[in-house]
Amino acid sequence: MVQYSSPGLDASFAALSDATRRGVLQQLGRQEASITTLAGLFDMTLTGMSKHVGVLEMAGLVVTEKVGRVRTCRLGVRRLEQEAQWIEAYRQMWETRFDALDGVVEDLKRKEKTDGAR
Amino acid sequence: MERDETGGKHRTVAERRSDRELVVRRTFDAPPRLVFKAWTTPELLQRWWAPRSSGARLVDCQLDVRAGGAYRFVFGLQDGRSMAFFGKYLEVVPDARIVWTNEESDEGAVSTLTLEEQDGRTLLVLSELYPTKEAADRSIEGMEEGMPEQFEQLDELLPSLG
Numbered sequence: 001m002v003q004y005s006s007p008g009l010d011a012s013f014a015a016l017s018d019a020t021r022r023g024v025l026q027q028l029g030r031q032e033a034s035i036t037t038l039a040g041l042f043d044m045t046l047t048g049m050s051k052h053v054g055v056l057e058m059a060g061l062v063v064t065e066k067v068g069r070v071r072t073c074r075l076g077v078r079r080l081e082q083e084a085q086w087i088e089a090y091r092q093m094w095e096t097r098f099d100a101l102d103g104v105v106e107d108l109k110r111k112e113k114t115d116g117a118r
Numbered sequence: 119m120e121r122d123e124t125g126g127k128h129r130t131v132a133e134r135r136s137d138r139e140l141v142v143r144r145t146f147d148a149p150p151r152l153v154f155k156a157w158t159t160p161e162l163l164q165r166w167w168a169p170r171s172s173g174a175r176l177v178d179c180q181l182d183v184r185a186g187g188a189y190r191f192v193f194g195l196q197d198g199r200s201m202a203f204f205g206k207y208l209e210v211v212p213d214a215r216i217v218w219t220n221e222e223s224d225e226g227a228v229s230t231l232t233l234e235e236q237d238g239r240t241l242l243v244l245s246e247l248y249p250t251k252e253a254a255d256r257s258i259e260g261m262e263e264g265m266p267e268q269f270e271q272l273d274e275l276l277p278s279l280g
Contacts, residue, residue: 083134083258086258087132087133087134087140087258088132089258090132090140090142090258091130091131091132091142094130094132094142094144094244095130095144097166097167098128098130098144098146098166098242099127100165100166101146101153101156101166102127102128102146102147103165103166104156104162104165104166105146105147105148105152105153105156106147106148108148108152108155108156108162109148109152112152
């Protein structure tokens with residue numbers, strides 16, 4: 001049963017601990033699909049696939065949308081948002097260094113000018 | 119959080135170019151040879167790699183900047199711990215390109231620095247290529263824990279160092 005209510009990465013990792021769910025993510029990475037299609041691809045019952053998709057949905061890895069009688073699944077945004085935050089932290093680390101490097105390079109430029117004037 | 123040009127600073131741009139590769143770019147108002155010098159001279163490197171305001175100080179710094187040469191920095195942190203970075207240079211083209219390994223961990227990246235002259239300025243591109251996607255993921259995740267507030271404070275202090 002679905003039992004992953006903790007937010008964040010823990011839920012993501014728990015959701016990813018299952019081979020079928022990882023396969024579903026790979027499949028959705030290629031293109032969105034209905035639960036019926038996924039159930040067919042993974043040779044499962046609709047109920048079984050719905051449970052897997054439910055776990056992925058709670059982890060924020062998949063979003064679903066029901067149109068008429070068809071529930072369509074695609075990759076969720078959480079993973080991408082987190083990655084964007086990570087990249088921003090990385091960028092800030094280098095920005096900090098490079099701003100300091102600017103100061104060092106300016107000193108070198110000044111020194112060269114002074115030395116050249118002698 | 120884009121920094122604008124009001125401070126006269128150039129923007130630092132970072133992107134994940136592929137599963138395994140992180141890339142940072144930045145322009146400097148100086149020719150490549152000065153940026154190269156600041157990158158390869160221990161006393162200069164110390165001033166920007168871990169700025170004074172970070173509380174870290176360089177307790178050991180050895181750079182043998184040539185292909186096959188080794189480097190090792192040891193930083194002493196405020197809480198008494200120290201942090202070592204080491205590896206070796208794979209390729210060195212003066213004023214233009216340095217490639218080195220990062221051997222602190224089994225899954226360290228290979229870093230490539232290129233300095234390209236553009237109208238008297240330098241376009242710096244630093245690429246870090248990890249052995250696997252997972253290693254790149256872990257490296258970025260670790261960063262998120264270590265950086266945020268600390269570095270925001272640092273950001274505010276830095277202009278006074280320039």
